[in-house]
Amino acid sequence: MQVPIRHLTGHLAWTVHGHVWAIWRVHPVSYLHSSPQAKSELHSATTTLLKQLSGEPMLLSLCASSGAADIVEAMIDGVDLDTHPEWAEVAEACLDWLCELDLTERTHWLLMPLPAEKPTLELKAIAAAAAASLSRLLGFTPPVPHEHEVQGYQAKADRVESQMTGGPAVRPATPAEVLWMLGHSVHRGVAGPLLADAEQADPAVGASRVRGGRLRGPALTGLGQVRIVEGGLPDGNNEQSGRSSPLRRRWLQVESPDGVSYQAFLALAEMPSVFAFPGSEWLAAVDALPVPVDWCSRLRIVSNTAAEAASRRKARELSAQVDEYDGETAGVPQALVDAAADLDDERGRLQASRTEVEVQSSTVLCVWGEDPQEVEQRAEVVRTSIAAAEYQVVRPTGGQRQLFEAMLPGSPLPHLLKEFTQYQLAADYAMAMPWASTALGDANGALLGMNLDGGTARPVLLDLAGAPRQDASASIGAVGELGAGKSVLLKAIIISLIDRGGRVIAVDRTAMGEWGRFAAAAAPDRHQLIRADGGGDDLCLDPLRVFAPEIGARYAKSYLTLQLGVPAMSPEGLAIAQAVDRTAAADRPHMSRVIDELKLIAAEYAGDRADQISETADLLRAVEADELGRMVFGDGPPLNLGSDFAVFQTAGLSLPKAEIFDSAYHMARQPLETLIGRAVLYLVAAVAREVAFSDPGQFTAVALDECHWLTSSTEGQDLALELVRDGRKHGAGALLGSHDPADFGSDVIRGLLANRFLLRHRDASLAAHGLEFLGLDPADRGLLDLVTTDLSPVSDQARKGEAIMLDTRRRIGRLSVTVPPVPRITESIFTTPGHPATPPQE
Structure with missing residues (x-):
């Protein structure tokens, strides 16, 4: 295989074909569960960025493999495992479990060939590339770019990047990342280089440098030591694939030193005649397929003037064809009528906005497998899934290698792919949402669960303790009906905080002492139990x-x-x-x-x-x-403020009703137990406040599950407000759980909760309140159905723990909460009233 790149410096790539490409990594935007306004804004931003492009850019979306060890490394980052062996136990158990999964993450890249200053210089560059190729064949040293050429293209790339405003954020790719892209292309389906390693690599790795006025660097030809066979079979066994004819073997056999895999490429051949937005996000929907898929869209940007001129020529041609049907009793074919209407619409939009451009796109999708049967099955999954949305994809027989090369950075557009060109305006192409993301959670922290919006396994991490260091709130709010999984979610977060070196104060309102039992089992020798209801001779x-x-x-x-x-x-x-x-x-x-x-x-x-x-x-x-x-x-012995996990049991603690606080007359006539309960609650709040704010260097969380009874009092609401408002400065946060966001207290408290979770709510009214809490449209029928019927369905016990999450970056997505497979946690976290603890389902 010929590697299309011969030099890399910064994010610039000199190709063997004579062109210089600039490569950026695109940071996509959360889309799937966003509000209609947010979706419209992303569509406008994507359209704006497309209009700012020129020439023949390439949009590349790669499904990168994630190593289980990298995930665990992110889990233990910043934690002293010698001091906190409990977290080492959790990390080891998670590593064993993650190793059984095919972990991936989707990455987006923008590649653009940079034009030369003058056409003659571009011809000169092409000639130089041809000379370089010939020199290699003859054994001579090929000519290399001059220093002033490097500086000129770098300045040009900087100007292009400065114009990319208003759209998704981009940053220059590193040479290591570009090399990873090449390596990923030949390692689909086998163990290959990890993107995480490339992200952490020295920026100079693989890069050429200017020495002696010329660009010199390592040879990249070694990356091409790959054997590619169109329709290849394992060990020449024709029977294994069930497709003895070469015309039916529409895949590539790719053999590298790391193994053999099979890749199949599909080209977009047909699109719907009418687009609707939202509803046409077919590229974003690729990420939700149950198999990993890479895709590449090769674009040609046509200016407004040129596109309008072309549309006029087409209109004249159509008019001539219509004239041919004069006198025809059957009339003009409907296809011609529709084509004429489409042209009129396109011309009208081009004339209405002089910034509008035409996007000519040729799109390729790639799936892979360990054998021909697997790659065939995956290709069929992609074909049928896309066909359901009236998009047709085909696998050209004998053209698989051309499509493979079309997805390589720096490669020219193959002639075969030109036959699948689709013509759209920028606003129409943007409806496909090429830069939509389903990413969720933090870069480091505890393993909270698995992302449900991506079709493949993607862990979701949560780092509450790190939020204050990033000037973000560490407080969360979880909403859901009884039995939806709020307590399990909060307990999973809490035990991870304690195991990682933090402290937690929990208020247990349950009659069975659910949180006290959990503390005793999950954090033995690290907890304290305080019977704030006077039910024993404790602390x-x-x-x-x-x-x-x-x-x-x-x-x-x-x-x-x-x-x-x-x-x-x-x-x-x-x-x-x-x-x-x-x-x-x-x-x-x-x-x-x-x-x-x-x-x-x-x-x-x-x-x-x-x-x-x-x-x-x-x-x-x-x-x-x-x-x-x-x-x-x-x-009794006084409470020790230095314990890791303090649980206040308040089941027998009576408080005045919320409306009583406004009446001095009624307050004076409250029963003694109610008055004592209110005063004791003040002390509980005082302890929580003092512990939470005493040491900013050690993160402290105050967990208030079923917090409605607490926030109904002045003391309780003041505690919640102080934790949420000032917790960031002191390394502390509140963990609130209830059935209705209104139970969290004031609008200020709700508004300052950075991480928010909505679990199942079969009541439509409460579901709407939860959606509004996440910043979503409470009247959206699809979202209401999701919350009421498709989050942890009661009839499907295997789907327990599903939730919609709003993270600190304001991204929204679905996840399934994961309980660490550690006995001390699994045997206590699922406790429900009246029933013994049960382990998690496999």
């Missing part, structure tokens, strides 16, 4: 013993005034402050001693003042005697 929330004296005194004063419903600046509030200060200054401060100090202070006064302070002490004695109050005034 104590005495602020004077939990916090440092100064901080503890502050929280104690606020807790006591809130518990009694007295203003901080009232006589009772001042007495409480005085008693707390005295107690905090003692050798062994204790909340029960605050009551003793109040009695001593009362003795220092006489009359009504003494009675008020004494009554305040008596009220606190009543709280102390209550079962709920003992967790604040009792003698």
Whole structure:
């Protein structure tokens, strides 16, 4: 095989055919689940970029293989595995599982041959390339580009790139990436070079440099040590393929030092006569096929003036053909009528916008397999899938090698492919959405799940701890109905944070203590369980013993005034402050001693003042005697703020209803257990706030599943707002889960949640609320059907854990949540009320 490139420098490629190509990597935009406005904006941006191109550019989309080791490397990046062996255990288990999958990622590239400054110089370059080829055949050293030529083409490429505004972002490709593209072409179906290695390679690898005024570099001919056979069979076995005739073997056998594979190429032969947008995104839809597919679109950009002139000539030809049917009783054929109407429409659009251009495209798709049977099956999947949308693709017999070469960077357009040219305006071609993406998640972090929008296996990573370092919020919100998988999602995120060195505080509202059981099983020896409902003799929330004296005194004063419903600046509030200060200054401060100090202070006064302070002490004695109050005034060991996983169980904690907070009359008449519950909740919030904001170097998450009961209180909503609003500065975030986004609290809280998840909701109204939470159209029938019927269908237990995700880059996609195959996690994460833990389904 002849390698079409002879020199690489930066993102410029000198070809054996005499042309110089500039190569860019395109960063596509999330599209599939975007709002109608976002789709329209991407279509406009794509159209704008196409109009800015010239000559004969090449759009190349390659399905790159991802190594399981690279995914795990991204999982452990920044984590000290010696200090956190639990994460090493998770990474090793995930590696074993990922190695069984065919992992891929889609990449997009834009290649453009750069014109010479003058036609004579272009002819000279072609002649020089021919001379170089001849020199190699004769054993002579071929001529090499001069330094001023390199500088001139680099300046030209820079000008072209500066004009690519308003569309998807592009960046210059590196020589290593270009070499990967060549290597990928011959290694489809066998183990070959990984794009991740090329991305991390030294920019100088494979590049030529200017030395002595000339461009000199490594020879690239070694990349062409490949044997390509049209219709080749394994070991010459005609029976194995079932296609003994060479005319029926429409594939290439590609043999390289790394193995033998089979590639089949399909050319787009026919398109629908009418396009609708949205609905014509056929190139974007290729990414959703259940087999990996590479595609290449060879374009020829025709200027507005030239395209309009050509349309006039065609119109005259059609008019002459119509005249031939004068007197014909059957009339003019409908095909001529339709062609004339299409031409009129094209001319009208060309005249209406002088920036409009004609795009002549020839598109090739490639599939591959380990043997002829597999490649045949995959080619048929592509053909039938595309045919369903009224696009016809064919596999030219005897032309497979030409199509293979058409997809190589820097190769000329083969004559065969010109026969499949499609004629469209830029706005029409852009409807195919060549630069749409289904990518989701972060570059590093924990393995959250698998992307469901791409037809092949693509992991989704989540790095909440890294979000603050990128000036992004680390808070998330998860919405879904009962049993949809919110708790499993939050638990999977939480245990990954803990195993990677973070801290988590969770509030467990379940009667069965679901989160406490999960903490004990998934993080043994690293958790604390606090019965905030007073249901046991566990840890104590005495602020004077939990916090440092100064901080503890502050929280104690606020807790006591809130518990009694007295203003901080009232006589009772001042007495409480005085008693707390005295107690905090003692050798062994204790909340029960605050009551003793109040009695001593009362003795220092006489009359009504003494009675008020004494009554305040008596009220606190009543709280102390209550079962709920003992967790604040009792003698149990104080909470350790340094634990990795603290779970507050609040199932028996009663709170006033939301509407009660606005009425002082009704608040004063609440039951004692409700008033104590509200005050205890304040202490829970105080602990969460203090731990979350104490050490910005260690990420802390506060998990509030079924948070509606918490955010209905002033204290709970203040905690959520403070975590979401200020968490980024302190390396902290809130993990909120509920059935309705409205339960998260104010619009500010909802708006600042960076990562958002929507799980199954069979109720159409709640599903619409969830879609609106993601920024999607709540009235979109297709999206509503997706959420109500096609996310984790109840009838299909194998599809548990499906969700729609909005990530920090505002990309939207579907994923299936993956639970790490580690027994301590799988045996506890699926606990449901009244049932024992069950392992995940294979």
